[in-house]
Amino acid sequence: MQELKQFEIPGRLSFIEGEGGLLKIVIDTASSDAEIYLHGAHITHFQKKGEEPILFMSAASDFALEKPIRGGIPIIFPWFGPRDGLPAHGFARLLVWTLRETTQMPDGSVCLCFCMPTTELYDAEYRVTIGDCLSMELSVRSSHPKEVELETCLHTYFKVSSIDEISIHGLRNVSYMDKINTKVSVETAPAIEISSEVDRVYFDTPTTVEIEDRGFGRKICIEKSMSNSTVVWNPWIEKSMRMPDFCDDEYQQMVCVESGNVAKNQIVLKPRETAVMKVVVKSEKLPI
Ligand code: TA6
Numbered sequence: 001m002q003e004l005k006q007f008e009i010p011g012r013l014s015f016i017e018g019e020g021g022l023l024k025i026v027i028d029t030a031s032s033d034a035e036i037y038l039h040g041a042h043i044t045h046f047q048k049k050g051e052e053p054i055l056f057m058s059a060a061s062d063f064a065l066e067k068p069i070r071g072g073i074p075i076i077f078p079w080f081g082p083r084d085g086l087p088a089h090g091f092a093r094l095l096v097w098t099l100r101e102t103t104q105m106p107d108g109s110v111c112l113c114f115c116m117p118t119t120e121l122y123d124a125e126y127r128v129t130i131g132d133c134l135s136m137e138l139s140v141r142s143s144h145p146k147e148v149e150l151e152t153c154l155h156t157y158f159k160v161s162s163i164d165e166i167s168i169h170g171l172r173n174v175s176y177m178d179k180i181n182t183k184v185s186v187e188t189a190p191a192i193e194i195s196s197e198v199d200r201v202y203f204d205t206p207t208t209v210e211i212e213d214r215g216f217g218r219k220i221c222i223e224k225s226m227s228n229s230t231v232v233w234n235p236w237i238e239k240s241m242r243m244p245d246f247c248d249d250e251y252q253q254m255v256c257v258e259s260g261n262v263a264k265n266q267i268v269l270k271p272r273e274t275a276v277m278k279v280v281v282k283s284e285k286l287p288i
Helices: 004-005 236-242
Strands: 011-019 023-028 032-037 042-048 096-105 110-115 122-130 134-142 148-150 150-156 157-159 165-169 176-177 183-187 198-202 209-213 218-225 229-234 252-261 267-268 274-285
Touching: 004 096, 032 122, 032 183, 042 267, 096 274, 110 236, 134 148, 134 267, 165 252, 176 236, 183 198, 209 252, 218 252, 267 274
Parallel strands: none
Antiparallel strands: 011 023, 023 032, 032 042, 096 110, 110 122, 122 134, 134 274, 148 267, 150 252, 157 252, 165 209, 176 183, 176 198, 198 229, 209 218, 218 274, 229 252
């Protein structure tokens, strides 16, 4: 813990023992507060002062080095989805990342820089800024001797008032892979409403997606750059009951709107080439 003291910012950033004995960074700025575990450089909490939390965390989440945390913002890299004999969604979220730098910015926001432990073939850096909005920048680099295909995704769990009080805007007329019936379709709804299990990868979606939450009287805006895929997921009833690290009724209080480059939007890196993806999460009150 001692070597981390250098990164403390009095009154703004401190370290505590979190769930499961894992090290947690607590950030408290004038406009918001946040929590980040070194395990997976996993943001587990972000809340603007006077508002409902932006991120959902499962009350049943594991907090163990060999398990992913359920909720918040899992970093998915270098692959998305299952892979025989390997951890689903890659290994980045299962590694203990190193905190390299913390900075209080002139506007009062706090910036943190994390590095993933270097593996034989990959490096990754993750810059997080906690302020009036939450911004994340994931840089990944290949040490493969040849060109390599990789997937990245910030698998964000958003907290919602109730799943039947939200509409997701920004994906109309976009083609998507429906992972439940494995069909490719085009989104025809002006806004996506969720009333059953949804697991869709929307392709070629570089633009902002918004979650309108009538119950909380807010909309969450998910702006991004260098991210061409958007994944929308809600496990609904049966799948929730099959997930040991997720309570049966928690599907009602969350939706995943994930920003990344997956499947046909995967990235191709040459040796020592870097790809950067940025996501900025903002919230605004809905007009009354
Ligand atoms: O992003 C949606 C998804 O791929 C779903 O299929 C579901 O598996 C979800 O991710 C959670 O995956 P995890 O490995 O975190 O349980």
